[in-house]
Amino acid sequence: MxxxxxxxxxxxxxxxxxxxxxxxxxxxxxxxxxxxxxxxxxxxxxxxxxxxxxxxxxxxxxxxxxxxxxxxxxxxxxxxxxxxxxxxxxxxxxxxxxxxxxxxxxxxxxxxxxxxxxxxxxxxxxxxxxxxxxxxxxxxxxxxxxNYSPLASDSTNTSSPSFIxxxxxxxxxxxxxxxxxxxxxxxxxxxxxxxxxxxxxxxxxxxxxxxxxxxxxxxxxxxxxxxxxxxxxxxxxxxxxxxxxxxxxxxxxxxxxxxxxxxxxxxxxxxxxxxxxxxxxxxxxxFPKIQQAYSQIWRRFVMNINCFHGDKQVCRSRTGSRVHHTETCGSGGKTTP
CATH class of the missing domain: 1.20.1070.10 (Rhodopsin 7-helix transmembrane proteins)
Incomplete structure (x- = not known):
């Protein structure tokens, strides 16, 4: 080519x-x-x-x-x-x-x-x-x-030390x-x-x-x-x-x-x-389940980027959601994935 x-x-x-x-x-x-x-x-x-x-x-x-x-x-x-x-x-x-x-x-x-x-x-x-x-x-x-014989290649290497x-x-x-x-x-x-x-x-x-x-x-x-x-x-x-x-x-x-x-x-x-x-x-x-998981991963990625760049409002909302999730789990409630 x-x-x-x-x-x-x-x-x-x-x-x-x-x-x-x-x-x-x-x-x-x-x-x-x-x-x-x-x-x-x-x-x-x-x-x-x-x-x-x-x-x-x-x-x-x-x-x-x-x-x-x-x-x-x-x-x-x-x-x-x-x-x-x-x-x-x-x-x-x-x-x-x-x-x-x-x-x-x-x-x-x-x-x-x-x-x-x-x-x-x-x-x-x-x-x-x-x-x-x-x-x-x-x-x-x-x-x-x-496609090749190992014995033949070994003999070639032995007979020619500078063989490339x-x-x-x-x-x-x-x-x-x-x-x-x-x-x-x-x-x-x-x-x-x-x-x-x-x-x-x-x-x-x-x-x-x-x-x-x-x-x-x-x-x-x-x-x-x-x-x-x-x-x-x-x-x-x-x-x-x-x-x-x-x-x-x-x-x-x-x-x-x-x-x-x-x-x-x-x-x-x-x-x-x-x-x-x-x-x-x-x-x-x-695959709807994988599609939803893609969306969740993308949202988490965007939130992490915003937190990294100092978006305090997004970080507070993210922290609040974690606290709410913890309280819900502690009270025996169920949350959706």
Whole structure:
């Protein structure tokens, strides 16, 4: 690509990284602090897991994507390790989405047993399982499925003391057959197909129940349907943002390096990273609880800024509200979150 294209690509990656970090930190704060008892619900636990993965995309995956483009010269082993980090974060997102789909399916189809099964402890255990599997699947190239031989690289270093390692690039260490057959078909497409089946059954079941239920039960079913639509939207956006890049890998594998232009490839990379920045926006518009938590966090932020700049009236009103809250709690009253 031309020099101006590299500059534009780097600037866009920086903007995406900043959006990923700020947006997903806000999501975690909204769920963990702004929504009372939200972490008792498995869906919010898995949303936090997804937000953490998206945050780490901004902190680690995007900078590594820029560096792993021939800008640094490191040993092949270190280059491989850094490349695998990107795969781990992608897999963590996929497994978090799968856990959300399974959770909604169980909530709808076994409502009586669901509360006993979906405890807070088991929810966090499921999150740990997702991240453990993500590490095992993402670090698979470390166990042998890669583009270079460690023995060959060691012999090169031994025979040439002044040997300078080649620039580190993602595809110089990650095998295209691995990306297509294992990562794309096994670790992305297979979970996406399972999630598609689950959400199809969820919507089909909800549609049937809405027709047969009484007006009192319809309100709860409609809330469940809106939540399922919002979660399905997150899934669709993931597929739209990630599948183009994987399809480009398929073209590169079957038709060679000339099958995809550099500009198209880097557009696919930007699109995949942008998915992590878009999710917090979806949560803000589609999840009323998170939207309310965003508003509370924003109001607290504005009040802190006003207090910092010496707005005594705002500080007095804030202190008065705290005193009122304390007195209410002390008298046994209840306050709204």
């Amino acid at each position: 031309a020099e101006w294209s590299w500059v534009a690509y780097t600037v866009l990656e920086v903007l995406i990284a900043v959006a990923c970090c700020l947006g997903n930190v806000l999501v975690v704060c909204a769920v963990c602090i702004g929504i009372r008892d939200s972490l008792r619900e498995p869906t919010f636990c898995f949303l936090v897991s997804l937000a953490v993965a998206d945050f780490l995309v901004g902190v680690a995956a995007v900078p590594l994507a820029v560096l792993l483009d021939g800008w640094v010269s490191v040993t092949p082993d270190l280059c491989l390790l850094l490349s695998c980090v990107v795969l781990v974060l992608t897999q963590a997102s996929v497994l978090s989405l799968l856990a959300i789909a399974v959770d909604r399916y169980l909530r709808l189809h076994i409502p009586l047993r669901y509360k006993a099964l979906a405890t807070q402890r088991r929810s966090w255990m499921a999150v740990c399982v997702c991240w453990t599997l993500a590490c095992l699947l993402g670090f698979t190239p470390l166990f042998g499925w890669r 390692p080649p620039p580190c690039t993602f595809l110089s260490v990650i095998s295209l057959p691995f990306m297509v057959y294992f990562n794309f078909l096994g670790c992305v497409i297979a979970p996406l197909l399972v999630m598609t089946v689950l959400y199809t059954r969820i919507f089909w079941s909800l549609q049937g129940r809405l027709k047969e239920s009484c007006p009192q039960a319809q309100a709860s079913l409609l809330r469940e349907k809106r939540l399922a639509c919002s979660l399905a939207l997150v899934l669709i956006l993931f597929a739209v943002c990630w599948i183009p890049l994987h399809l480009m890998n398929c073209l590169l594998l079957y038709h060679g390096p000339k099958a995809v232009t550099e500009g198209t490839l880097y557009t696919g990379i930007l699109l995949s990273h942008a998915n992590s920045a878009v999710n917090p926006v979806v949560y803000a518009y589609r």
